[in-house]
Amino acid sequence: MSVRVYDLAHSRAGDKGNTSNISVICYDAHHWEHLERELTEERVADAFGHLAKGPVRRYSLRNLKAFNFVIENALGGGVTVSLAQDIHGKSYSNVMLAIELPDPK
Amino acid sequence: MDHAKVLIGRPRRLAPKLTSKQLEETPVRSSMRSKDAVRVGAGAGTSDDRLLPALELAQRGDIDYLVFECLAERTVSRENLSRSKDPDQGYSPSLHARLRMVLPTCIKKNIRIVSNMGAANPLGGARAARKEAADLGLGDVAVAVVLGDDVSSLVKHKGDLRLIENGEPLESILPKMISANAYLGADVVCEALNTGAPIVLSGRVADPSLFLAPMMHEFGWAYDDLPKIAQGTAAGHLLECTASVTGGCFGWPDKKNVPDLARNGYPFADVKADGGIVIGKTPGSGGRLDVMTCTEQLIYEIHDPTAYITPDCVLDISTIALTQEARDRVRVANATARPATPTYKVNVGYADGYIGEGEVSYGGIDAVARAKWAAEIVKERLKLQGFLYDDFRVDLIGMSSLHDQVESRIEPYEVRLRMAGRTHDRKAAHAIGFEVRAMHMHGPGGAGGACEPRVRDVLAVKSVLLPKSMVNPQVVVEGKL
Numbered sequence: 001m002s003v004r005v006y007d008l009a010h011s012r013a014g015d016k017g018n019t020s021n022i023s024v025i026c027y028d029a030h031h032w033e034h035l036e037r038e039l040t041e042e043r044v045a046d047a048f049g050h051l052a053k054g055p056v057r058r059y060s061l062r063n064l065k066a067f068n069f070v071i072e073n074a075l076g077g078g079v080t081v082s083l084a085q086d087i088h089g090k091s092y093s094n095v096m097l098a099i100e101l102p103d104p105k
Numbered sequence: 106m107d108h109a110k111v112l113i114g115r116p117r118r119l120a121p122k123l124t125s126k127q128l129e130e131t132p133v134r135s136s137m138r139s140k141d142a143v144r145v146g147a148g149a150g151t152s153d154d155r156l157l158p159a160l161e162l163a164q165r166g167d168i169d170y171l172v173f174e175c176l177a178e179r180t181v182s183r184e185n186l187s188r189s190k191d192p193d194q195g196y197s198p199s200l201h202a203r204l205r206m207v208l209p210t211c212i213k214k215n216i217r218i219v220s221n222m223g224a225a226n227p228l229g230g231a232r233a234a235r236k237e238a239a240d241l242g243l244g245d246v247a248v249a250v251v252l253g254d255d256v257s258s259l260v261k262h263k264g265d266l267r268l269i270e271n272g273e274p275l276e277s278i279l280p281k282m283i284s285a286n287a288y289l290g291a292d293v294v295c296e297a298l299n300t301g302a303p304i305v306l307s308g309r310v311a312d313p314s315l316f317l318a319p320m321m322h323e324f325g326w327a328y329d330d331l332p333k334i335a336q337g338t339a340a341g342h343l344l345e346c347t348a349s350v351t352g353g354c355f356g357w358p359d360k361k362n363v364p365d366l367a368r369n370g371y372p373f374a375d376v377k378a379d380g381g382i383v384i385g386k387t388p389g390s391g392g393r394l395d396v397m398t399c400t401e402q403l404i405y406e407i408h409d410p411t412a413y414i415t416p417d418c419v420l421d422i423s424t425i426a427l428t429q430e431a432r433d434r435v436r437v438a439n440a441t442a443r444p445a446t447p448t449y450k451v452n453v454g455y456a457d458g459y460i461g462e463g464e465v466s467y468g469g470i471d472a473v474a475r476a477k478w479a480a481e482i483v484k485e486r487l488k489l490q491g492f493l494y495d496d497f498r499v500d501l502i503g504m505s506s507l508h509d510q511v512e513s514r515i516e517p518y519e520v521r522l523r524m525a526g527r528t529h530d531r532k533a534a535h536a537i538g539f540e541v542r543a544m545h546m547h548g549p550g551g552a553g554g555a556c557e558p559r560v561r562d563v564l565a566v567k568s569v570l571l572p573k574s575m576v577n578p579q580v581v582v583e584g585k586l
Contacts, residue, residue, distance in 0.1 A: 068410055
């Protein structure tokens with residue numbers, strides 16, 4: 001059995017230059033350790049492989065039952081020069097939410 | 106005029122005079138607030154932000170300050186171009202509509218306005234603001250203007266500074282430079298507030314600093330009082346995107362419900378002299394404000410959460426605790442910070458060619474195959490004409506325009522082909538949209554709805570760090586105090 005990040009957490013993406021940052025925030029604090037174990041930098045880099053060169057860095061925010069993923073070289077050069085429709089990569093949180101993980105149960 | 110006289114000297118905060126209806130709407134606030142508290146409201150989080158919620162906040166939120174944050178990364182460059190065509194322009198064009206809307210309420214209620222709508226011409230913005238006030242019959246309203254963020258003449262001679270983004274010398278983009286502006290901090294905005302002017306207008310100031318300044322002004326917080334500076338900066342970061350903490354950019358059908366999102370309100374911070382912070386929103390407005398919405402905004406556009414660098418401090422958000430204190434009220438506690446760095450971040454805007462684009466749609470049987478064929482034809486025709494591009498992109502909207510192509514994705518009933526390229530040749534940029542539109546008559550069967558060819562100037566932005574000692578932030582007052 002597997003779940004999606006979507007089932008355990010909510011997420012928002014932001015931009016600074018050519019770097020995207022994507023939060024992953026648990027609905028239930030009990031799932032934080034599971035996400036810490038499963039939602040690794042490697043797994044996220046894999047999911048974003050076709051969109052971003054990386055590297056991917058994960059910051060753990062235990063107090064906020066959250067993580068912050070910082071993905072470099074992700075936004076077509078950055079808001080001011082990008083040819084993308086979504087120049088800010090605001091929709092990238094949905095790539096994060098679609099990542100499949102083992103069921104925590 | 107009478108109103109102008111009231112505003113001479115440092116304006117006093119009015120004692121709360123609530124109607125019975127307002128008291129019903131704001132029970133928590135009226136009971137918790139005392140003289141050692143100030144309420145700072147967010148009126149805009151970008152130049153394109155919605156206008157009306159700011160007026161509702163001024164009318165019903167019982168705020169002391171209304172902060173309009175209106176500068177995106179490249180806005181100052183764009184406004185600098187406006188100013189070079191007309192020396193009276195160069196401030197945010199939205200200044201007129203925003204001030205016309207809120208000034209009568211703000212002057213009447215003694216709500217002070219703080220904004221970076223001065224953009225590339227804060228003095229011009231101040232004159233425009235004073236004219237709006239006069240035209241509204243509000244008399245001679247003074248504006249304290251923050252200057253010194255424009256460091257273009259300074260960095261012209263500093264070609265050896267390194268660009269943060271790629272490590273190359275600033276020299277590489279100096280010939281194309283349009284603007285260079287330092288992100289000033291809350292200290293100079295606080296000085297502007299100290300003049301007593303009802304309106305403070307700046308150019309580039311770091312977003313959270315616009316919100317921190319009123320707190321420093323009210324309570325005399327100094328930069329070495331780090332726990333308070335940290336709390337105020339955290340509050341500023343939570344407020345700087347307005348509706349992002351009140352249910353905007355958040356809702357999800359059947360998963361994250363946002364009540365009455367169409368009428369969502371703007372937030373404010375209730376700040377106490379000891380650094381206590383509670384975030385709330387306009388009474389009676391739609392949306393939601395809770396730990397979930399605040400957490401999304403707290404992490405938004407942060408890299409290392411232990412080192413969020415502003416001109417005022419280096420904030421650590423990892424220590425922060427958010428708790429729901431009441432409905433639509435979230436307490437922010439335990440923010441920590443290290444002292445500010447010795448440099449200002451400077452955004453350097455420069456002209457970097459053109460982006461051209463075009464779109465046309467395909468529907469029904471083999472829609473995707475026809476769109477892909479059209480893309481190949483357009484590319485070949487551009488190549489035959491000898492056009493070259495620094496970057497080029499083909500999107501199938503409805504399938505791969507947001508998250509690129511992956512093999513497993515199912516084909517939709519219809520797609521919109523979008524082609525875009527960046528180039529230093531304006532003709533080459535225009536040719537993209539021209540050739541995509543020509544798919545109506547010269548491409549695969551059944552193309553529909555092409556748009557007009559689009560070309561836009563690229564205003565690129567890179568940044569350098571400049572020692573604070575080289576920058577000279579200052580305050581000038583327009584009008585009588």
